[in-house]
Amino acid sequence: MPPAKVGNASLEMFAQHTEVRQSLAMPLFALVLLVLIWGATFHFIRIEHDNTVRAVNASLADLIDTYEAQIARNVGGIEQTLKTVNYAVKLNGTRNALQAMKNEDLLPPAIVFAVSVIDSDGNLVEASPPAAAASVAAQPFFRHHRDDATDRVFVSGAPGADQHHAAVQFTKRLTDNAGRFSGVAMLTVDAGYFTSAYETSRLGRHGMLALLDQDGAMLASRIGDNTSLPPTADAIERYTATRRIGRLHLNAVVGLGKAEQLTAFDARRLTHLWQAGGATLVLLAMLAVFWGWNRQGAKTRRSIRLAQQTYEAASESNQDAFFVLHSMVDQANTITDFRISAVNRQAEVMTGVGRHHLRNTSLRSLMPDAFTNGIFDKLARAATQGGVHEKEIRNTVEQFKGTWFHEQLIGVEGGVIAIVRDVSERKAAEEKILHMAQHDALTGLPNRALLQSRIERAVAHATRRDGVVVVAFIDLDNFKMVNDGLGHGAGDMLLAQIAARMHGCLRRQDTLGRFGGDEFVMVLPARRDQLAQCFALLDQVTASVARTVDIEGHAVQISCSTGVAVFPRDGNTAASLLTRADVAMYSAKASGKNQCRFYADSMNANAENKLAMVASLRTAVEEQQFRVVYQPKFDIRTGAIFGVEALVRWDHPTGGPIPPADFIPLAEECGIIVDIGRWVMRTACAQSMAWQHAGLPPLVMSVNVSPRQFDDADLLTDIAATLLGTGLPAHLLELEITESLIMRDLDGAVATMRELQHMGLLLSIDDFGTGYSSLSSLKSFPITTLKIDQSFVRDLGAKTEDQAIARAIIALAHELKLRVIAEGVETHAQLDFLRASGCDEVQGYLFGRPSAPDVIEALLQAPAVAA
Numbered sequence: 109m110p111p112a113k114v115g116n117a118s119l120e121m122f123a124q125h126t127e128v129r130q131s132l133a134m135p136l137f138a139l140v141l142l143v144l145i146w147g148a149t150f151h152f153i154r155i156e157h158d159n160t161v162r163a164v165n166a167s168l169a170d171l172i173d174t175y176e177a178q179i180a181r182n183v184g185g186i187e188q189t190l191k192t193v194n195y196a197v198k199l200n201g202t203r204n205a206l207q208a209m210k211n212e213d214l215l216p217p218a219i220v221f222a223v224s225v226i227d228s229d230g231n232l233v234e235a236s237p238p239a240a241a242a243s244v245a246a247q248p249f250f251r252h253h254r255d256d257a258t259d260r261v262f263v264s265g266a267p268g269a270d271q272h273h274a275a276v277q278f279t280k281r282l283t284d285n286a287g288r289f290s291g292v293a294m295l296t297v298d299a300g301y302f303t304s305a306y307e308t309s310r311l312g313r314h315g316m317l318a319l320l321d322q323d324g325a326m327l328a329s330r331i332g333d334n335t336s337l338p339p340t341a342d343a344i345e346r347y348t349a350t351r352r353i354g355r356l357h358l359n360a361v362v363g364l365g366k367a368e369q370l371t372a373f374d375a376r377r378l379t380h381l382w383q384a385g386g387a388t389l390v391l392l393a394m395l396a397v398f399w400g401w402n403r404q405g406a407k408t409r410r411s412i413r414l415a416q417q418t419y420e421a422a423s424e425s426n427q428d429a430f431f432v433l434h435s436m437v438d439q440a441n442t443i444t445d446f447r448i449s450a451v452n453r454q455a456e457v458m459t460g461v462g463r464h465h466l467r468n469t470s471l472r473s474l475m476p477d478a479f480t481n482g483i484f485d486k487l488a489r490a491a492t493q494g495g496v497h498e499k500e501i502r503n504t505v506e507q508f509k510g511t512w513f514h515e516q517l518i519g520v521e522g523g524v525i526a527i528v529r530d531v532s533e534r535k536a537a538e539e540k541i542l543h544m545a546q547h548d549a550l551t552g553l554p555n556r557a558l559l560q561s562r563i564e565r566a567v568a569h570a571t572r573r574d575g576v577v578v579v580a581f582i583d584l585d586n587f588k589m590v591n592d593g594l595g596h597g598a599g600d601m602l603l604a605q606i607a608a609r610m611h612g613c614l615r616r617q618d619t620l621g622r623f624g625g626d627e628f629v630m631v632l633p634a635r636r637d638q639l640a641q642c643f644a645l646l647d648q649v650t651a652s653v654a655r656t657v658d659i660e661g662h663a664v665q666i667s668c669s670t671g672v673a674v675f676p677r678d679g680n681t682a683a684s685l686l687t688r689a690d691v692a693m694y695s696a697k698a699s700g701k702n703q704c705r706f707y708a709d710s711m712n713a714n715a716e717n718k719l720a721m722v723a724s725l726r727t728a729v730e731e732q733q734f735r736v737v738y739q740p741k742f743d744i745r746t747g748a749i750f751g752v753e754a755l756v757r758w759d760h761p762t763g764g765p766i767p768p769a770d771f772i773p774l775a776e777e778c779g780i781i782v783d784i785g786r787w788v789m790r791t792a793c794a795q796s797m798a799w800q801h802a803g804l805p806p807l808v809m810s811v812n813v814s815p816r817q818f819d820d821a822d823l824l825t826d827i828a829a830t831l832l833g834t835g836l837p838a839h840l841l842e843l844e845i846t847e848s849l850i851m852r853d854l855d856g857a858v859a860t861m862r863e864l865q866h867m868g869l870l871l872s873i874d875d876f877g878t879g880y881s882s883l884s885s886l887k888s889f890p891i892t893t894l895k896i897d898q899s900f901v902r903d904l905g906a907k908t909e910d911q912a913i914a915r916a917i918i919a920l921a922h923e924l925k926l927r928v929i930a931e932g933v934e935t936h937a938q939l940d941f942l943r944a945s946g947c948d949e950v951q952g953y954l955f956g957r958p959s960a961p962d963v964i965e966a967l968l969q970a971p972a973v974a975a
């Protein structure tokens with residue numbers, strides 16, 4: 109249904125969009141979560157970083173305060189010492205000032221401080237601890253103090269100090285009491301004095317303390333344990349704080365190793381990152397699981413959807429009507445009704461009610477009769493028991509009366525699904541097929557199979573009621589003549605009319621059937637005291653058959669021969685009763701036809717022999733118990749063999765050789781002759797070619813063709829196939845056809861003979877003289893040879909009539925430009941007569957009996973005999 113398809117397509121699209129949305133929602137949600145997680149992580153890290161930096165800065169401020177105080181304290185002490193030196197120089201002169209101070213214990217510890225006095229010429233004149241005299245007149249500090257009258261302490265790195273023994277020197281201008289320049293007081297202190305406040309607990313391993321002069325030159329420094337000066341360069345980043353110590357123009361510097369200060373923060377940051385990373389992984393794993401699950405779910409949903417759509421489409425286009433019925437129950441949980449919850453299009457068609465009305469309608473309101481006609485009970489049973497309940501029913505519901513439904517009830521949870529199909533057409537077809545299988549198409553009568561079952565049924569019934577069953581086997585006499593004379597169409601008309609007449613004689617309980625061909629069977633069930641009535645009925649039948657029938661303007665009169673067998677006297681099965689009725693019918697035929705005979709045991713012997721013979725013949729064909737012998741034919745003038753006649757022989761495995769005269773007529777009667785004849789023809793043609801291949805001269809191979817074989821529709825194609833298969837040229841094959849065969853249906857026979865002639869075959873009339881050929885008809889036969897029947901040849905020596913007939917046949921044949929062959933020649937007298945009468949060819953025991961192929965082969969190699 110196209111609309112349903114369009115609907116399904118848009119539904120599918122909608123479902124797909126929903127699925128895409130569903131499958132995107134989770135990743136998007138996860139992405140948002142990830143952004144939140146990582147955003148929060150980086151936010152917290154930044155806050156912690158800021159806090160850490162703030163804490164570092166606070167530490168730095170604290171440290172620089174402490175360091176400034178320490179420097180100020182140290183420098184204050186140094187200034188004080190230098191002032192004291194100036195005072196001592198004023199009192200004691202430049203050369204005894206330090207000794208005087210020492211005496212007063214005013215000198216700072218010599219282990220840390222070196223105090224020197226330099227005179228106005230720049231010569232070191234006194235030192236504690238003692239030092240070698242030296243001139244510092246060129247030193248900047250000396251020049252500064254000499255030239256600058258201010259009292260300010262001058263700070264500088266100690267000259268000559270290396271990085272391991274760095275020192276800071278503090279110098280101060282000395283003046284005499286008159287305020288004139290009298291020299292310089294100098295205090296040299298180890299640089300480490302200014303960094304001794306380094307506390308690893310506060311500054312770490314990479315912290316820094318440094319003291320710089322006003323020009324920024326490093327006077328003292330310590331980085332961790334390293335007090336090198338200038339400090340060894342390292343790649344460590346630091347937070348630093350600088351404080352100017354104003355009076356002496358010094359700068360104090362404190363540094364904290366950045367990495368060291370951020371260690372804890374870094375650890376925490378790493379933890380945060382790991383946590384965020386872990387959360388990300390968990391989220392991604394969850395996402396993967398969800399995605400997989402969602403994908404699987406989507407796949408499943410898609411298949412379910414597809415299955416549903418397919419089911420709906422199938423259900424919509426289905427010829428079955430679907431009803432989904434929900435059980436309606438009372439308080440005791442007993443089903444009281446059904447509610448229709450879903451139907452398909454076919455259900456609408458079937459009920460004639462629209463789907464919108466059907467839906468939610470109760471069974472009671474839709475079909476009140478369902479509660480009285482058993483439909484409700486069936487549905488309730490299916491709903492209660494569950495499972496599938498199938499049945500074909502002839503409808504009793506008024507609306508569907510006469511139709512057949514196939515109903516399938518499937519008990520499901522809470523209800524039942526009813527699938528109903530109208531199978532009336534199939535049922536009708538089945539009934540028709542059954543009727544055809546059991547009835548004869550021409551007469552409409554029961555056929556053999558139905559007849560047998562009717563007999564069985566009648567016998568069973570009669571057995572129960574102590575009754576009888578008369579079985580009459582009726583065969584039309586000389587029907588073949590009508591068939592052959594007026595054609596098959598006329599034969600069929602005759603059969604139909606006769607059948608109708610016979611049927612008109614029957615009672616209601618009787619059966620007339622066509623057994624086959626022109627054979628009919630009547631089954632007359634009766635009480636024992638009604639037998640006479642049955643026989644009277646059979647007389648009526650015989651009389652009805654005998655009445656003239658008009659067939660296409662021809663008044664046809666026909667009789668019938670009837671054989672009767674009676675249950676229980678003559679048999680108690682359909683087969684035995686039919687066989688015996690048949691035997692009785694044959695007996696009626698044999699006794700001159702147009703009679704009715706009752707079966708007698710004495711009849712059985714002959715008939716049974718015949719039936720056994722037919723069975724043996726069939727076996728003989730299947731088991732190839734036949735062989736072919738060949739009788740030579742001679743040219744009467746030259747004595748040469750010009751051909752042979754193929755004659756069949758039956759070697760019965762137990763009964764020995766059976767002469768053709770004993771089985772050919774029966775084979776003809778039962779039709780087996782067609783198979784036998786076909787086999788003989790192939791064997792003979794193959795033998796003829798075998799002789800040729802053995803180097804013998806080509807011979808004409810004569811084969812007898814019986815009437816049934818001649819009538820066979822496949823005769824021409826069989827012969828053509830044989831010639832093609834064996835390679836025998838057509839002009840070397842001669843068919844011997846009896847005169848009586850031709851006269852049955854003169855025109856038909858001549859037509860077939862012409863076709864055979866066109867194929868190149870030779871034709872001869874066998875047994876000539878015994879039939880009824882008129883001279884005029886003989887002229888129209890496309891034949892080459894006439895064969896004088898051996899009955900005329902046998903008495904040629906004795907009977908003058910036979911001599912006259914033989915002479916007449918020879919003259920007639922020659923008149924018609926035909927050759928003449930005489931068969932059954934046994935004596936020289938016969939031969940002499942025939943030669944004298946002008947006969948052309950001879951065949952008979954005088955020259956050779958029908959013999960095996962090797963005998964003929966030897967004969968062909970011997971000199972001519974008949975001449």
Ligand SMILES: Nc1nc2c(ncn2[C@@H]2O[C@H](COP(=O)(O)O[C@H]3[C@@H](O)[C@H](n4cnc5c(=O)[nH]c(N)nc54)O[C@@H]3COP(=O)(O)O)[C@@H](O)[C@H]2O)c(=O)[nH]1
Pocket residue numbers: 739753754755756767768769772785788812813814844874875898931932933934951952953954958
């Ligand atoms: N349709 C077929 N009919 C066949 C086939 N084979 C044989 N027959 C017919 O059977 C009838 C008997 O045949 P058979 O017993 O073979 O007899 C034939 C000859 O043996 C016999 N004959 C030949 N010469 C003589 C003789 O000198 N004396 C004598 N008493 N009998 C003799 O005659 C029979 C040949 O007859 P015909 O066919 O008329 O030439 C017989 O009618 C066969 O036709 C077969 O394959 N198919």
